[in-house]
Amino acid sequence: MKYLKHSVEQLTIAYQLLRWTLIIIPVSLTVGSLVALFLWLLDEVTHLRHQNGWLLWLLPIAGIFIHFLYKKLGTKSEAGNNLIMNEIHQPGGGVPAGMAPLVLLTTIITHLFGGAAGREGTAVQIGGSMAHMLARWMRLSAADVRIILMTGIAAGFGAVFGTPLTGAVFALEVLAIGVIRYDALIPCLIAAVFADIVCTAWGIHHTHYQILFEQNQVLFHFVHFDFLLLIKVVVCGVAFGLAGALFATCMGNIKRYAKEWIRPAWLIPAAGGCIIIAGCYLLGTRDYIGLGVTSPDAGGVSIVSAFTNTDISPWGWLWKLLFTAITLGMGFKGGEVTPLFFIGATLGHTLAVMMGAPVDLFAGLGFIAVFAGATNTPIACTLMGVELFGTTHVLYFAVACFTAYYFSGHAGIYSAQRVGVPKSHHID
Amino acid sequence: MKYLKHSVEQLTIAYQLLRWTLIIIPVSLTVGSLVALFLWLLDEVTHLRHQNGWLLWLLPIAGIFIHFLYKKLGTKSEAGNNLIMNEIHQPGGGVPAGMAPLVLLTTIITHLFGGAAGREGTAVQIGGSMAHMLARWMRLSAADVRIILMTGIAAGFGAVFGTPLTGAVFALEVLAIGVIRYDALIPCLIAAVFADIVCTAWGIHHTHYQILFEQNQVLFHFVHFDFLLLIKVVVCGVAFGLAGALFATCMGNIKRYAKEWIRPAWLIPAAGGCIIIAGCYLLGTRDYIGLGVTSPDAGGVSIVSAFTNTDISPWGWLWKLLFTAITLGMGFKGGEVTPLFFIGATLGHTLAVMMGAPVDLFAGLGFIAVFAGATNTPIACTLMGVELFGTTHVLYFAVACFTAYYFSGHAGIYSAQRVGVPKSHHID
Incomplete structure (x- = not known):
């Protein structure tokens, strides 16, 4: 009886993993591709700004434009990453699909005119809003929406930095301080890996950093540690x-x-x-x-x-x-x-x-x-x-x-x- | 006011980390040294057994000897790793100091006469029982005993395999399925690192394993992934x-x-x-x-x-x-x-x-x-x-x-x- 229960449990897990893999494939394809587009655009506008120094003078106007764009099209999207995290903690309001193009466009504008900003927020928001859109299409349950949102974060983060494992763990770890729960790790890992593969397949290269330092310290002839x-x-x-x-x-x-x-x-x-x-x-x-x-x-x-x-x-x-x-x-x-x-x-x-x-x-x-x-x-x-x-x-x-x-x-x-x-x- | 509170919090953390470092030094020294002794003995008896095949015939007698040794000296110690884990979940009964020599001796006997067994249980029990002994000497509070026991596990595990980071995370992760709490991670990390240094300083070498395989697969000319x-x-x-x-x-x-x-x-x-x-x-x-x-x-x-x-x-x-x-x-x-x-x-x-x-x-x-x-x-x-x-x-x-x-x-x-x-x- 116990063995039977054990086998049933493992079959359930196998079925669920297979199901999640299928659910995640469109998420990874969409998010990975959008992140690739984002990174390519980012590279282009950074190049453009380096060549045209005068663009910086338009930064205040660009800021006003971004302000009205959000006011017109996405008051809710303004909350950004926090909106997605809140939705995971307490599903309810949903994440608007418009968040992805909006944040992509405004981040590109910010970078084109010389704002000092990064990439991961944009990638995470692309991931979260696309995942939520797909969840609506697939009519997932509230518990599943929670997991698919986490896979969206993992996919966005993993693809934008080319670090899938970090992306998956980040998606679990960022939700709460001082504790990490594993329940969504495998879906997150699959999502981040696939999204990174998709992003790389579009020809995106990530910067390589090198630490050449090698430790070679011996203390008192027997302690090999500095x-x-x-x-x-x-x-x-x-x-x-x-x-x-x-x-x-x-x-x-x-x-x-x-x-x-x-x-x-x-x-x-x-x-x-x-x-x-x-x-x-x-x-x-x-x-x-x-x-x-x-x-x-x-x-x-x-x-x-x-x-x-x-x-x-x-x-x-x-x-x-x-x-x-x-x-x-x-x-x-x-x-x-x-x-x-x-x-x-x-x-x-x-x-x-x-x-x-x-x-x-x-x-x-x-x-x-x-x-x-x-x-x-x-x-x-x-x-x-x-x-x-x-x-x-x-x-x-x-x-x-x-x-x-x-x-x-x-x-x-x-x-x-x-x-x-x-x-x-x-x-x- | 908020800044003041923030500063006080950080000073408290700094003080506690310093305090824990001082508490942990004797734990790491003791556990690291005992694990070094254990690994050296293990090497010696394995060598001895390889050279004297007849020792295997005495395995049943060795088993009886171990049985009576535990019956005489450590009925409580018999629970082994579980005793230490239970003590962390719910402090109370304590971990006997005699557990360390007892498990060390009986593991060596098991290996000398050809039992099929490992090392980590012994190292963890050495770690836990020594940590508990030191906690009694230092009159630590119940909450602190919980943490020092975890550092003992981390020190034992980190030293026995030469993998301090794994030891520290193992000590936190092994307590409960599906969730990891960070509260004791820094003390565990310090303990595992020091214990590994101490163990290495005694001249212990760990086996090196090598994975030479390198992935070099390109799919459809653009997917660099197998x-x-x-x-x-x-x-x-x-x-x-x-x-x-x-x-x-x-x-x-x-x-x-x-x-x-x-x-x-x-x-x-x-x-x-x-x-x-x-x-x-x-x-x-x-x-x-x-x-x-x-x-x-x-x-x-x-x-x-x-x-x-x-x-x-x-x-x-x-x-x-x-x-x-x-x-x-x-x-x-x-x-x-x-x-x-x-x-x-x-x-x-x-x-x-x-x-x-x-x-x-x-x-x-x-x-x-x-x-x-x-x-x-x-x-x-x-x-x-x-x-x-x-x-x-x-x-x-x-x-x-x-x-x-x-x-x-x-x-x-x-x-x-x-x-x-x-x-x-x-x-x-």
Whole structure:
């Protein structure tokens, strides 16, 4: 009898996995293809902006345009990632299908005119809204809608960074702080893998980062471990966590105070655009606007250059933090994660130079750990380190991500994130 | 006010992390050193047994000796890993300090006379009992005892396999099915890292496994992904999960029926020893007893040989499964994990040969996935794949581990494991 029950259970699981695989194929195809389109457009407009410097002057007008576009076509879509997360926590209102084209278009506009923003928010929203649309077509139950939304997040995230495993774990981990549930992991994993395959099949290439540093430290002839390096990693982990918290706080406050002080509302993105322009001219560089993965100038600050020995301004991370917080807090569209990579990589670079540590390793640690702190997803970020930089330093990845996670507080950049297990609950 | 609260929270966390680091240092030193002693002894007795084949004949007597040793010195310690897990779920009875020497001694005896067993159970019990002893000395509160016990598991597991990150995640993941809480992760990580460093500092080397296979498949000129291989991985994942469930069921049933049918109780290990001896002579090989990491014969079946192109008996995995279930189910001591590695690696090897897949990759997948299925720890096992075999195939690691996890049912080898989120709760 027990064996029978066991077999029935396993047959049910097999059937459900097969069913989910079939459900997920259209999700992955749609999301993977749209993300590929998005990444290709992003590349094109970034190129265009680099060649036509005057486009930056139109940023305030672009902001007003984005404002009215959302007012006209998608008041509900404005909530972005939080809308999708809330829908997973408590299904009800639904995610509008129009969110995908709207966020795609407005992110491209933001990048074309030089807003400082990222990609993952857009990809996640494309994933969530497409998944919800397909769920409506397939008439899925409320419980299934919850899972398909998570697969949409996983597909979007996995495809946009070329890191499917991270995408799948991120989709589970981002929902609540301090706890991860596995129930949707296999569907999420399938979705992220397929979406990444689809995106790559469209000819999209992802930037490769390299950590060349190799540890070769022997203490007292028998301890093969660099304790000093570990301590430096922990110290930086604290800094990365605080930077993540600072970013979340800044963006939240800018959003709140802009709404309070600037009326009418369409003036907010216009003012934001003007501040960005003024900032560029005050600092005398455009390295901190746009995506920031590469820089058009040879000696410019970018994520890629943070991994090399080039000279980087020690406050570069702070400028990027402020530019991004203003861009996203004042009505432009895009993700937060690529700027968080930038902030982390440059902060890691600066701290490494200050402490005499390997620059490429610490740029890599910052890359993943600031993100871990700001989004409260330390396991996904550790896996991202593995997927992007290889396995050699996985221990430092984990230490940096979890330290940052502990020191970033409970705020985070997603207001819809719930507290599963408080960070200092069992500790104090 | 909010900032003040935030700062206070972060200072509290900083203080607690510092405090835990100090608490953990003695735990890591003790556990790391004892595990080093254990691994060294294990190596010595395995060598001794290989050179003196007649030792196997004494296995029944050794079993009786172990039986009376536990009856005299540690009736409570008999519960082993489950005792430690129960103590974490519901602190109360405590973990006897005598558990560590007792399990160390009896595991060594089991291996000296040719029982088929592993190492992790012993290391985890050393970790748990030493941690509990130190907690009593330091007069820690009940909440702290819970965390220090988890650090003990992490330290033992991390040191015994040389995989600290896996050890830390295993300690959190093994407690409940389908959910992972982070609250003790940093202490566990510190404990596992230090214990591994201590263990390595004593001169212990861990076996290295290599997966040389490299994927280089292009479909229709634009899809850089081997779908056929992915399907093979999923099929094998199901097989690995079922093998894990079979092992758990076999061991449970052997334990139950032996207790019911064989009286007096001391006859159980004697009978077990006799069955092992008979099995060795019936099969004409001693490859399935002992640890099984390497074989004394050049063409013998072992974990290492499963990664190579040597001919392996297609039922090798089943023999190992039965030998281990008899050894551990009938009163001998040791862990289950190394035999699970053996079962998985040989089953993976056999399936790879049958399906025309790369043998080393599938041996590696089986290595981690049968373990993932039997202990319900898919995330720890995916990380173990990364720590042992590198990052190239991390996606297949995750797919194999999670498929095995879904198909292994809710039983598992640890009866003290609780169900956090049922495997088919949201799916059906």
